[in-house]
Amino acid sequence: MRLRNFHSSYVRRSESGAVAISFVIISSLVLLCIVIGLDTGRLFLEQRRLQTVADNAAMEAVARSGSGGGGDAGALAQLAEESAARNGFVVGDRRSLQVERGSVSQQDGLRVFAADAEGGAVRVVARHEVRTSLLANLAALMPGSEVPAWTPLRAEAVASRGAFAAFSAGTRLLGLDTESSPLLGPLLGGLLGTHLDLDVLSPGGLLDVGLSLLELVEGMALVGVDLTAVGLDGVLQAGVTVAELLDVSVAVLQQRVESGELGSADLALLRDLQSAARNGSTELQQISLEQLLRLRNAEGEVPRGALDVDLRLGDLLGVALMAANRGNGLSLELGAGRVLNSLGSQADNIDSMGLVVRLGIIEPPQIAIGPAGRLQVPEGDRHWKTEVTSPQLSLVVGARLNLVLAELDLGLRVDAGSGKAVLESLQMGADGQQQASLLAKPALAAVHLGSLQSLQAPFYAGGSLDAAGIESAPIEPIAVRLLGSESTGSLVAVTIAASSVAGQGGDMVVRESDPQALFEGPPWPASPTTVTGASGDALGGLISSLLGNLDIRIHLLGGDRQGSCGLLGLGCVLDWVVNEVVLGVLDPVVNLLSALLAPLVTALGNLVVDPLLRLLGIQLGSMELQVLDVQMTEVELVL
Structure with a gap:
């Protein structure tokens, strides 16, 4: 127990x-x-x-x-x-x-x-x-x-904020009124192929209204164009006429007026432009939004937020008119009495035919929309994320002159290459103000003096205009007939030719050392800023160089520079004797021709060529730059 x-x-x-x-x-x-x-x-x-x-x-x-x-x-x-x-x-x-x-x-x-x-x-x-x-x-x-x-x-965190700017280089074609230049009417008439009453261009602010690309895309539906099935790429690449682009603009602005956003804007200007574009005699090409706007980044994509950037309506229409006229040889009717009044006694020597003005648009300008900064991997001459070019064109001005003992057909041609501007940086201050920095390389140019017919040759070749075609077109010297006529020939003939070329560094790569323009906004400046290149090769300097390089040859008995020896073959012999032996005796003739040509060529450059180039957005040796709008997206974490 x-x-x-x-x-x-x-x-x-x-x-x-x-x-x-x-x-x-x-x-x-x-x-x-x-x-x-x-x-x-x-x-x-x-x-x-x-x-x-x-x-x-x-x-x-x-x-x-x-x-x-x-x-x-x-x-x-x-x-x-x-x-x-x-x-x-x-x-x-x-x-x-x-x-x-x-x-x-x-x-x-x-x-x-x-x-x-x-x-x-x-x-x-x-x-x-x-x-x-x-x-x-x-x-x-x-x-x-x-x-x-x-x-x-x-x-680790990576944040990003998209910043996009819309800017242009010389596209304010429709931002000028009749007081700016007497050449604006003939120029717009040539681009539209019809007469346009320039009273509609009096300052009224309508052309300064901003339209975003998104509004333009959505506006297509307002005019009966259904692009919903083709996506953004299809919208950007779809071909439209200038008249249809004006239809969309009118529809969008009319919608703004009805909603009270725009006030009581008078749309008569756009309707007049619509009528002119529809009834003009010039055959305008179809254009696409992608031809007018440089949007895609290095990966070929349209950056998010770019569709919200506002574009000035006048700039957009001006670029569209030049793009639609690409390849056309435009003839501008300018009366001698209207344009050359300030020539004084020289105006009396111009034949009743008046001035001959031919314009060929080789490459139209673009409005660029995109981010700032350099590309990590440059593409040829493209070293920046967002670039824009000014127009590339050829402008010929000619006149027939009747002097006391001689007559000649004078031709002056300016080949203006594309200048380039890039978006260097975008910065936002603590007070919400933004600053945009642009770099510019002004347009290259060449000036030629020769026979009017040979200088116009590219415009008579079926409108096939490109840089190579114009450069390769032969330029014949001016033939001055002394003591004779075109039908009977002359005992003494004089040929005159000259060229002058402005260089700009030899390439179109924009570098940090190139001229810079700073813009602050909003509001962004309503008028463009002019940036001058380091070399300053302006039109006046080119013409002075041209006149200093005159190549004047004297021929007797019908001898000329194409190998024809004239009467009994003696022309070539006498031609050599004249140019090599007795040229000094005829120096007064050479000096007289130089004295007659210099003021006339200078006046044509100052009164016709320079104003027309400015209206088309080109200043040789400088560029007109303008920031149209800047948009910054919300800050977001991307990684």
Whole structure:
């Protein structure tokens, strides 16, 4: 009995010991799980807090520094650190921030950040070393322990803010009124193929109204054009006429008037232009929005936000008219009495045929919309993300002169190449003001003096105009007939020819050293800014060089420069004798011709060529630049 009681007591004591041990083990495990859970939760919260710091720092650095190329790395780091400090993250004491400007691109369907001093994105990498855990810290105190007491945390954020500008280089064709130049009427009449009453161009502000590309696309439906099924690329590439573009503009503006947004705008101007474009005799080509606007980035995509940029209606229509006339040889009817009144006695020498003016548009200008900065990988002459060109054209001015003892057909031709302007940077100030920086390389040019017929040759070749065709067209010298007539020939003939070419660095790559123009807005300046090239090769200098390079040859008995020796073959012999032996005797004749030509050529350049070039947006040796609008999208995290 006593043995049984002892056994029972032993079992109870053993069970109590086992329960105590189990309780200790279970309690320890529970405590360990709690510690691990607390440590894991603490590390998760620290990581989340660190990510919030990085996100806010990146977004605030972009928002406060602006976007669009450039930007001081030190200033970006300061903005990021200030943002982090407001979120309880002070650099130092195992905390650090790394701030970098760059750009984001698509690679294999994924967004990738690349460092780029001209980029519009900012990457912030935040690092913080925190205590690993309570147990790890206790273990780290033991001798010989290699358990780390600190755990490094890292958070990365990339923020971007799209910034887009619309700008032009000499496209304000419809921004001028009749007082600006007596040549505006004939020029617009030639472009439209009809007469246009220029009273409609009196300043009224309608042509300064801004239209966004999105409004133009949506306006297609207002005139019965359904482009919803073709997507944005189809809309940009769809061919329309100038009249249809005017239809869309009228429909959009009429809708604004009815909604009260525009007030009581008089749309008579646009309706007159509509009528002129529909009834004109000139065969205008179809154009597309993509021909008028340079939109696509280096990847061939239209950047988001570009559709919201406002375009000046007058600039858009001016570019459209030149694009629709590409390849046409325009004949402008200019009366001698109207244009050359200031020539004085020289005007009396111009034949009743008056002036002959021919205009060939080789490449029309464009309005550019896009971001600022350089391309990471340049494409040929394209080194910048957004570029725009001024018109490339050929302008011929000629007149038939009847002098006392001689008559001649005078031809003066100016071949103007495309100038280029690029969007260097866009910045936003703390007060919301924006600044746009443009760089410009003014147009190349060449001036030729020769026979009117040969200078007009490209315009009679079926309207096939391009730079190579015009350059390769032979230029014949001016034939001056002395003591004779066109039908009977002359005893003495004089030929005159000259050329002058303006260089501009030998290429069309725009560099940081090229002339710069700064614009601040909004509101953006209503008038363009003129930027002059370093070389200053203006039209006046070219004509002076032209007159200094006159090549005057004298021929007797019908000898000429094409190998014909005239009567009995003696013309060539006498021609050599005259030019090599007795040329000095005829110096007074040469000097007289030079004295007669110099004021006439100069006057034609100043009164006809220069005003027409300006109306078309070209100033030789300089460029007219204008920022039309700048749009900045919301700051967003992209990585």
